[in-house]
Amino acid sequence: MNTPLIDPFQRAIRYLRVSVTDRCDFRCVYCMSEQMTFLPKAELLTLEELDRMCSTFIRMGVEKLRITGGEPLVRRGILTFFNAMGRHLESGALKELTVTTNGSQLARFANDLAAAGVRRINVSLDTLDEEKFAAITRWGRLPQVLSGIDAAQKAGLRVKINAVALKGFNEDELFRLVEWCAERDMDLTFIEVMPMGDIGNENRLGQYWALSDLRARLAENYSLLDLAERTGGPARYVKLEETGQKIGFITPLTHNFCESCNRVRLTCTGELFMCLGQEDNADLRAPLRANPETDAPLEEAIRAAIARKPKGHDFDYTRQELGGQMSRHMSHTGG
Ligand code: SAM
Ligand code: SF4
Numbered sequence: 564m565n566t567p568l569i570d571p572f573q574r575a576i577r578y579l580r581v582s583v584t585d586r587c588d589f590r591c592v593y594c595m596s597e598q599m600t601f602l603p604k605a606e607l608l609t610l611e612e613l614d615r616m617c618s619t620f621i622r623m624g625v626e627k628l629r630i631t632g633g634e635p636l637v638r639r640g641i642l643t644f645f646n647a648m649g650r651h652l653e654s655g656a657l658k659e660l661t662v663t664t665n666g667s668q669l670a671r672f673a674n675d676l677a678a679a680g681v682r683r684i685n686v687s688l689d690t691l692d693e694e695k696f697a698a699i700t701r702w703g704r705l706p707q708v709l710s711g712i713d714a715a716q717k718a719g720l721r722v723k724i725n726a727v728a729l730k731g732f733n734e735d736e737l738f739r740l741v742e743w744c745a746e747r748d749m750d751l752t753f754i755e756v757m758p759m760g761d762i763g764n765e766n767r768l769g770q771y772w773a774l775s776d777l778r779a780r781l782a783e784n785y786s787l788l789d790l791a792e793r794t795g796g797p798a799r800y801v802k803l804e805e806t807g808q809k810i811g812f813i814t815p816l817t818h819n820f821c822e823s824c825n826r827v828r829l830t831c832t833g834e835l836f837m838c839l840g841q842e843d844n845a846d847l848r849a850p851l852r853a854n855p856e857t858d859a860p861l862e863e864a865i866r867a868a869i870a871r872k873p874k875g876h877d878f879d880y881t882r883q884e885l886g887g888q889m890s891r892h893m894s895h896t897g898g
Contacts, residue, residue: 840876
């Protein structure tokens with residue numbers, strides 16, 4: 564095992580999330596405005612640069628890689644990258660390669676992802692109602708995503724559904740979503756809306772549905788058993804005793820998860836964010852591009868960045884204004 568990167572609070576950094584594109588074939592209302600401006604292509608790390616970047620992190624002790632975006636599966640040639648990361652799985656340096664996707668391209672890619680060594684994927688799905696799905700994603704279509712999920716399960720991928728909890732939107736689907744996931748043997752995680760990026764005219768506070776409330780409603784129909792399981796991220800899990808199902812809650816706003824945070828995030832332009840809720844970042848593209856022959860300056864830049872990883876985030880809805888509002892979009896940092 565490689566010696567891990569250790570931050571100033573003695574947290575070992577084992578988990579890298581990589582946004583491989585800021586582009587997306589959907590326009591979810593809580594994530595982007597409909598007239599989203601995307602980055603010029605030259606700003607993006609090439610697939611070769613992504614490989615160098617991730618391989619360097621893996622050499623420095625990262626064991627889990629999650630590929631996200633934007634929509635990672637709309638990046639041209641992305642399978643080349645997944646296949647290339649397969650060599651780190653084979654060597655044992657990388658323990659897990661995963662993807663967070665909106666599911667739209669899964670029918671096309673599920674088998675290839677499985678062949679590349681991906682075993683588990685997260686699919687974001689907030690509603691099972693076709694009309695509501697089209698409304699919340701603006702450009703997405705539910706049947707396409709459902710056949711993507713079918714293809715993923717058929718390919719042997721373990722699927723977890725991520726649903727953003729939205730007040731007045733999917734509150735009435737809570738039990739339907741739980742039951743649907745149980746029928747299909749999929750785990751389910753609810754995410755609280757976070758204040759990320761300009762989303763046009765949507766009212767973020769209006770969208771906010773506290774997961775403490777969601778959990779209390781769940782407890783009306785099921786017995787919830789708190790699980791000790793921690794992933795180093797903001798998720799907490801319960802087991803529904805009646806079905807044996809695992810349900811996750813991602814609550815960065817109502818609970819502080821930072822003390823066990825083991826992750827950093829790389830944007831598609833090569834900025835490293837040491838915390839999802841802080842603006843501080845390090846430009847890793849410059850040392851990478853300036854030194855095609857050696858990774859030493861990149862490694863040095865990574866070490867210097869990790870030495871600045873903050874203790875925690877500043878999100879705060881309690882003052883009933885958008886405290887800690889972040890100017891960048893989730894599609895930039897990759898969620
Ligand atoms: N396009 C892929 C997808 O939707 O799964 C990957 C990128 S997306 C930015 C990653 C996750 O962030 C999705 O589950 C999405 O629902 C979530 N997300 C986006 N904007 C959010 C926000 N403002 N608050 C909370 N979650 C958000
Ligand atoms: Fe695209 Fe994912 Fe953002 Fe929706 S949440 S717009 S699918 S990046």
